[in-house]
Structures are given as structure tokens and as C-alpha cells.
């Protein structure tokens with residue numbers, strides 16, 4: 209199923225643009241979040257990050273892009289461009305959006321190799337946000353990370369075949 | 371009710387109720403979350419456990435553990451005694467006329483599934499109808515849907531008003547000879563609404579339908595009397611009434627239970643097994659295949675004993691006072707909209723904050739040590755009816771305090787300033 213998407217969406221220039229994974233790196237986010245010691249500032253910053261994700265028009269929020277979660281919904285768009293995964297995501301909650309931005313900083317515009325090797329647990333742990341990746345949080349973030357990893361490994365599989 | 375009376379009632383409820391002493395019975399309430407004292411407002415999901423429940427289960431494993439109803443040895447006899455004593459106490463707790471009407475299950479969900487799989491399979495036929503309500507928890511919807519699909523029966527639904535109450539004006543037109551079962555909740559887990567069961571049960575019986583009551587949200591708050599309710603099945607979970615997880619109860623009328631085919635099969639539920647035939651055990655064991663949750667039953671017994679020692683009337687009043695206070699305090703916050711304004715309600719405050727997703731509010735409250743539930747509360751049809759993705763739900767127990775509600779309201783103000 210995932211492999212089918214890759215062909216259909218292989219047009220990276222049409223991807224909605226956002227700064228995560230290119231202008232804003234994981235190191236930038238780690239650096240900034242480490243700097244705050246007050247939870248309120250941390251969450252303000254996370255909410256601000258979320259606001260930099262372009263809003264997905266509602267007609268684009270189709271079921272095939274939906275990553276279902278119990279508490280909030282997440283939509284994800286992707287394609288490959290020159291061997292690098294292009295990603296965009298949106299959700300109906302502000303904090304989840306911020307967390308999506310943080311995830312995109314890690315995965316957007318990266319090779320499947322990089323995505324496969326990236327330790328998301330350690331990244332969230334350094335951000336002191338690991339609780340959001342716990343299986344008890346049915347907010348779509350965990351499913352989103354899983355979906356991205358699946359997309360990357362499915363792509364990797366197609367590369368090996370050809 | 372006028373305001374003066376309200377205030378007096380509230381004041382009395384606070385004054386007479388020694389919440390400080392009660393809180394000491396619940397060890398977890400001392401816990402800190404992220405460095406802040408835990409404020410636990412997720413009691414509709416599961417309640418905390420008093421020391422006596424924890425100790426009963428610990429004692430059971432330390433001094434009594436053996437399998438029940440099997441061996442001649444002393445430990446087994448003691449375990450069996452404790453297990454059956456718990457059943458007797460459950461029977462008294464809900465005023466069941468017969469001890470064998472108490473079937474141990476894992477919880478409300480299993481109780482409902484048991485009835486659907488046994489009574490339902492034997493009694494529901496093509497063309498029959500099952501009446502549910504729009505406010506049911508998924509566990510009182512999906513088992514009936516599966517049964518209806520299997521049998522070619524039809525699910526019909528009693529609707530809910532904007533206030534979150536059952537719309538009883540439709541009841542008469544929905545009830546006719548085709549309706550074989552009415553399955554409804556005693557109280558809504560999402561909104562708190564308490565349903566007028568007696569009236570509905572009487573009408574259901576008048577067309578020959580049986581009535582199953584989902585009591586998951588009721589047992590912690592009110593005295594339950596299955597005889598005066600006059601229902602046919604009553605289901606509830608131990609963990610929502612200060613007891614352990616993994617144990618619950620199905621109560622059913624003896625004559626119905628006797629006619630019903632068994633549920634799961636195996637050991638304990640048989641009288642005599644040969645390869646040509648098996649005869650089944652008597653009630654309640656016919657429905658209790660395999661080794662039961664003995665420790666859970668002893669914990670449940672301790673929970674019932676605990677509830678028996680506190681004045682439940684006072685508890686009800688105190689909890690109503692907490693709800694009233696939360697509603698009044700939160701009303702000052704712009705954008706707060708209470709969802710479900712039923713006159714008769716469990717101590718559940720369900721609400722939305724304008725322009726903000728419930729999950730964001732839940733996350734910010736959690737940062738402040740406040741545990742609430744956000745989302746659809748496993749009642750998606752109800753959320754669809756109310757046209758909202760979900761709510762934020764603060765559900766109170768008698769160990770909660772007015773102080774905690776003040777902090778919760780401050781927490782909401784903070785959430786609003788961060789999110790709006």
C-alpha cells in the first residue's frame with residue numbers, strides 16, 4: 209500500500225513548504241528547549257513551532273492521509289524527491305502540531321537511510337518530551353512516527369528490488 | 371432551586387464531610403506529578419484504591435492463595451470462603467435476592483458481551499429490535515451491533531436532547547413488540563447525565579422487552595437496588611468503585627440466567643464431561659469457566675466494605691457540591707462551555723474551551739499535575755450528536771476537594787492564556 213503512494217506522489221516541488229528539517233534542525237530545537245527551564249515557556253515555544261506548519265486545506269485532509277488517534281487527528285502528506293523523503297503534517301490541536309513540527313525537523317528532506325537510523329526515542333528524551341511518545345498517548349504522534357518509519361522502509365525495499 | 375438554598379446546601383456538604391480523613395485512606399493521593407501534587411479528576415475512568423483494598427489483595431496472596439472450589443486442603447477452603455463471601459457481599463450491595471445471580475466477570479465490558487453472546491444469541495432473531503440510547507459507551511453499542519448483524523436484527527436508538535438528557539418523548543413510538551431488549555446506561559460517562567431508569571424499564575417491560583443497565587458510572591455514586599429498579603441485567607466494574615481492575619459483576623435475574631446457554635467453556639463450569647456429552651454446572655458457575663480472579667474478588671469485597679463504612683448519602687451530597695462549585699467557578703472563564711446540563715447528574719463536569727482542541731487543554735492541565743480526560747470518552751455517537759470532536763472531562767470523587775477545584779480553575783485560566 210505504501211509503495212503505491214510513492215509513485216503517485218513523486219513530485220517534491222509541489223510539496224507545501226515549512227522550515228522543519230531544512231532551516232530548523234533537530235539541534236536547533238534541542239538547543240532552544242534546553243534553554244527554557246519553565247514548562248510554560250517550553251509549551252509556548254512548542255505551540256509557536258506548530259504555527260509554522262502550513263495549514264492543510266480541508267479538501268486535502270483525505271482519509272488516506274489520516275493517522276488516526278483517539279484524542280486528536282493527524283494528517284500526513286509525503287513524497288520522495290531525489291531520494292529524500294518530503295513530509296508535511298497537520299493536526300487539529302495546537303500542541304500536537306508543535307510536536308509534529310519537532311518530528312518533521314528530524315525526518316523531513318532526509319534519506320531513507322537516515323530516517324531508518326534516526327533514534328526518535330533518544331531525541332524526544334533529550335527534549336524531555338518522551339511522555340508524548342508513550343503508547344498511552346493516543347494523540348496520533350506515535351502513529352505518525354510509525355507511519356513515517358514504514359514509508360521509509362517501504363521505499364528502501366523498492367530501492368533494493370530495482 | 372434558588373441561590374441561597376444552593377449556597378447553604380453547599381456549605382453544609384463541605385462542613386459535615388471530613389475529606390481530610392478520607393484522603394488519608396488513599397495512598398496515591400500523596401503522589402506528585404512533575405513535582406506538583408496530583409489532582410486526580412479522572413475518576414470516571416477509574417477511581418483510586420483505599421489502603422484496605424490494596425491490603426486485602428496483598429493479604430490474599432500472602433496468606434490464602436490457592437485455587438477455589440477444587441481441593442480438599444485448608445488453603446483452598448479459605449480461598450473459596452473468601453471468594454464466595456465476596457459474592458455474598460456484592461449481592462447485598464446491589465440488593466440482589468439470590469447470591470447465585472452474581473456472576474464474576476472482568477468488568478462491564480465482559481458483562482455486556484456475556485449477555486450478548488448467551489441471552490442475545492438464544493433470544494434475538496431476524497427482525498427483532500434492540501433499543502440503545504445515543505449516550506451509550508462503545509461497550510454498550512458494539513456487542514449489540516455484532517449480535518444484530520449476526521441475527522439480522524435491527525438497532526434502534528433513543529436520542530439525546532441538547533441538554534444531554536434522553537429524549538423520552540420518542541420512547542413510546544420506539545417501543546413496540548419488536549423490541550426484545552433495551553440496553554442503556556445508568557449514567558453517561560461523558561456528561562454525567564443520570565437516566566430515569568424506573569420509568570424506562572416499566573415501559574420496556576410493558577412491550578415484553580428485557581432491560582440491561584450499564585451501571586459502570588453509577589455504582590461509585592449511588593446505592594443500587596436491582597429489585598426496586600426492576601431491571602433484568604445490571605453490569606458494573608470493580609475498578610470504578612474503588613476496587614481493583616480486572617473484576618466486575620454481571621447481575622441477572624435467576625430465571626433468565628438459568629435459561630441462558632453457557633458463555634465460555636472449560637473447567638469449573640461443568641458438572642460432568644465425557645466425549646459424548648457435557649452437563650453444565652449450576653448458577654453462577656455455569657458462566658465462570660476457568661480459574662477466576664480470586665484476588666480481585668477479595669479486593670472488590672474490601673471496596674464494598676469500605677463504601678459501607680462511609681455515609682453514602684453524605685458522599686452523594688458532597689460530590690454534588692463539588693460539581694456545583696466547579697460549574698460556578700469555571701463559568702467565569704470566557705469561552706468555557708459546559709456540555710451536558712442535565713438536572714440529575716453524576717459528579718462529572720464535561721466542557722469545551724472555545725477555539726481550542728480538548729487534547730491541548732488536557733496536556734496543559736497535566737503539566738500542572740491535574741489529571742483529566744479529553745477526547746470522545748468512547749462515546750463517539752454522542753459526540754456526533756452534540757457535533758463536537760470531544761470534551762474535557764473532570765470527574766470528581768469524594769476524596770476530591772474544593773481547593774483542588776480552585777487550582778483546576780486556575781489551571782484552566784493558564785491553559786486559556788497559553789492556547790487562545
Ligand SMILES: Cc1ncc(COP(=O)(O)O)c(C=O)c1O
Pocket residue numbers: 414415476477478479480507509510555557558559584586587607
Ligand atoms: C458507561 C460505561 N460503560 C462501560 C464501560 C466499560 O467498563 P470497563 O472498561 O471496566 O469494562 C465504561 C468505562 O469506561 C463506562 O464508563
